[in-house]
Amino acid sequence: DAQVRLKEGVELPLKDPDAFRRLGIRPAKGFLLYGPPGTGKTLLAKAVAREAEANFIATKSSDLLSKWYGESEQQIARLFARARQVAPCVIFIDELDSLVPARGGAMGEPQVTERVVNTILAEMDGLEELQSVVVIGATNRPNLIDPALLRPGRFDELVYVGVPDKAGRERILRIQTGKMPLAADVDLGSIAEQTERYTGADLEDVVRRAGLVALRQSLATREVTMAHFEEALKDSRATVTPEMESDYAAMQGKLKQQASSIQPIGFIAPGMLEGRGSKG
Ligand SMILES: Nc1ncnc2c1ncn2[C@@H]1O[C@H](COP(=O)(O)OP(=O)(O)OP(=O)(O)O)[C@@H](O)[C@H]1O
Ligand SMILES: [Mg+2]
CATH class of the missing domain: 1.10.8.60 (Helicase, Ruva Protein; domain 3)
Known part of the structure; x- marks a missing residue:
């Protein structure tokens, strides 16, 4: 299912943007792959770029975070500029959840991550439609992701990558x-x-x-x-427990809802999202 959705969503617009132009619809700008660790999210993103015959720029969000003031933003701006130059291009941002700072964690002050999230949002908003740049993010902790990133025009499509049958x-x-x-x-x-x-x-x-x-x-x-x-x-066992599976299943509905119900752009602390979902 994930393969098919990504193929349609990434490959078609990159290979034949005119088909979308003719119908007057905009292709998705961003895809968020989420699911338990080890299910092949990173692998899938790379495979899609290869099949779409697009250039592929891979990065991790921890690499985007710099403790030097302003450097993270510059790095992201450079990333998107490079992608536009070599379009059609897939930008892959792995570990998107680490843009939410662990409290007292190593990755520096929350302001840095907030600025990084805002810069990514601005860059994605600024991507002209049909510019042939697609952003794929991956995470195994989608509930930590800033809902502003999930709103339409950003990571439009949420793609669950589960355990194989x-x-x-x-x-x-x-x-x-x-x-x-x-x-x-x-x-x-x-x-x-x-x-x-x-x-x-x-x-x-x-x-x-x-x-x-x-x-x-x-x-x-x-x-x-x-x-x-x-x-x-x-002496081997499945890393994914039945509880984890049902947790992910429960998250599926919540994520989209959060995306549309939360207005402010920017940073949401972990824990603040819990219990939001259905109550709105
Ligand atoms: N669908 C698959 N087909 C073949 N190999 C796979 C598949 N899924 C995972 N693997 C194997 O598992 C390894 C880890 O997969 P990958 O790094 O893509 O997982 P991930 O979902 O990105 O995990 P994480 O959430 O921890 O980043 C791959 O290098 C590959 O060898
Ligand atoms: Mg991975």
């Missing part, structure tokens, strides 16, 4: 074992069956561990067997 897990296992010599008895379908709620990153770890088990038995090992995988599965 069984068929998805099997395909991920196939990719992750692509370079691994597998014994004939290795049944990826059965491994997929036994790995409910595993993320892509968890599955990658299982594959790596199976390889390690094989190596530990003998350095001369030529292939990895099902027994090696069974051993690896014993």
Whole structure:
């Protein structure tokens, strides 16, 4: 689902902006990928840029935060200027949630983050429609994100990246074992069956561990067997709990609501958002 929505939302406007112009609609300027850690958000953003044959500029919000007065803003302005120069271009901002300062945290004073958020908002507002620059943000803590960032014209589209289903897990296992010599008895379908709620990153770890088990038995090992995988599965578990999943599900509705119900542009402290949602 996330793949399809991103493909439509990013690839079409970048490849064929005229189609949108003809219909008089504006493509989304920003996409926010959110979901549990290790589900492939970063991977997905990179893949989309590649498929859209667009340039890709990746950054993390922690890299945008500077303790020197005014430097963060300059850095963001440079980022957007560069993107416009090399358009069609995807700007990827990872860890968008760290634009909300942890209290007493390392990332300096709240004013810095507030200014950074405001600068990003101004830059996104200033992006002319159809300028062929798309911003993709990613976070695994969407509830910490300043709702002003989620308003229309900014991160328009919220895309949930969840844990893969069984068929998805099997395909991920196939990719992750692509370079691994597998014994004939290795049944990826059965491994997929036994790995409910595993993320892509968890599955990658299982594959790596199976390889390690094989190596530990003998350095001369030529292939990895099902027994090696069974051993690896014993000391691995899903990082995503059922509670986490239902928390994310509950967030989905809330995020959009917050975006439209909160007026002031700028900085919202963590904790202030809790309990807002449905009550408005
Ligand atoms: N859908 C997938 N297909 C193949 N590999 C995947 C997939 N999802 C995750 N992985 C593996 O897990 C690793 C981590 O994924 P990625 O860094 O994209 O997760 P993330 O969602 O950005 O996590 P975080 O929220 O912690 O930043 C990838 O490098 C890849 O090896
Ligand atoms: Mg990531």
